[in-house]
Amino acid sequence: KQxxxxxxxxxxxxxxxxxxxxxxxxxSAIYNLQWFRQDPGKGLTSLLLIQSSQREQTSGRLNxxxxxxxxxxxxxxxxxxxxxxxxxxxxxxxYGNNRLAFGxxxxxxxxx
Amino acid sequence: GAGVSQSPSNxxxxxxxxxxxxxxxxxxxxxxxxxxxSLGQGLEFLIYFQGxxxxxxxxxxxxxxxxxxxxxxxxxxxxxxxxQEDSAVxxxxxxxxxxxYNEQFFGPGTRLTVL
Numbered sequence: 001k002q003x004x005x006x007x008x009x010x011x012x013x014x015x016x017x018x019x020x021x022x023x024x025x026x027x028s029a030i031y032n033l034q035w036f037r038q039d040p041g042k043g044l045t046s047l048l049l050i051q052s053s054q055r056e057q058t059s060g061r062l063n064x065x066x067x068x069x070x071x072x073x074x075x076x077x078x079x080x081x082x083x084x085x086x087x088x089x090x091x092x093x094x095y096g097n098n099r100l101a102f103g104x105x106x107x108x109x110x111x112x
Numbered sequence: 113g114a115g116v117s118q119s120p121s122n123x124x125x126x127x128x129x130x131x132x133x134x135x136x137x138x139x140x141x142x143x144x145x146x147x148x149x150s151l152g153q154g155l156e157f158l159i160y161f162q163g164x165x166x167x168x169x170x171x172x173x174x175x176x177x178x179x180x181x182x183x184x185x186x187x188x189x190x191x192x193x194x195x196q197e198d199s200a201v202x203x204x205x206x207x208x209x210x211x212x213y214n215e216q217f218f219g220p221g222t223r224l225t226v227l
Binding site: 004034036041044046089104 | 143
């Protein structure tokens, strides 16, 4: 069974600092990995999707890396802003599978 | 264009009652998924549809849970004889056909509270 772990569970950073969120998974036979954002009481917003053949994806201030062999992904958010406060979820899709396996999330607070 | 929509956004019910949750996927998306997010738990998979058929329903927690999809579009998740442990946010997602990326797009969820 694929296990997805996100560390730390919660963190607070002052505005302007770079955010580093970690995700690890136990089964390296993944098809892709997605990072999502979830605001309180809301659904999931897809931020970045990395295919298994890719090493990283970038969108604006966001950069996600993937090291499939070590079972790790990192989400970097540059120059954090209070609007980045949210829970960030990592999810992997296994080959031959249609279900996403999620971590429990990194709850982020950016302090103005 | 319109995203995945779900209704109702909130549902409060009494233990033992049946509830129906609805999902409207993005137009043209052939794959549809239901997930559940319980307090303190991660998101867990419930069921996957490809068109109107459900090749993977292994995540349904008990036979009180069922889902159907009609016309390759709208899906309904039904929970019979609800229990307090069914309280959660139920999320629906959809994917386009023959998607190289297999990216899943999520709706806003239905928050179910069983009293």
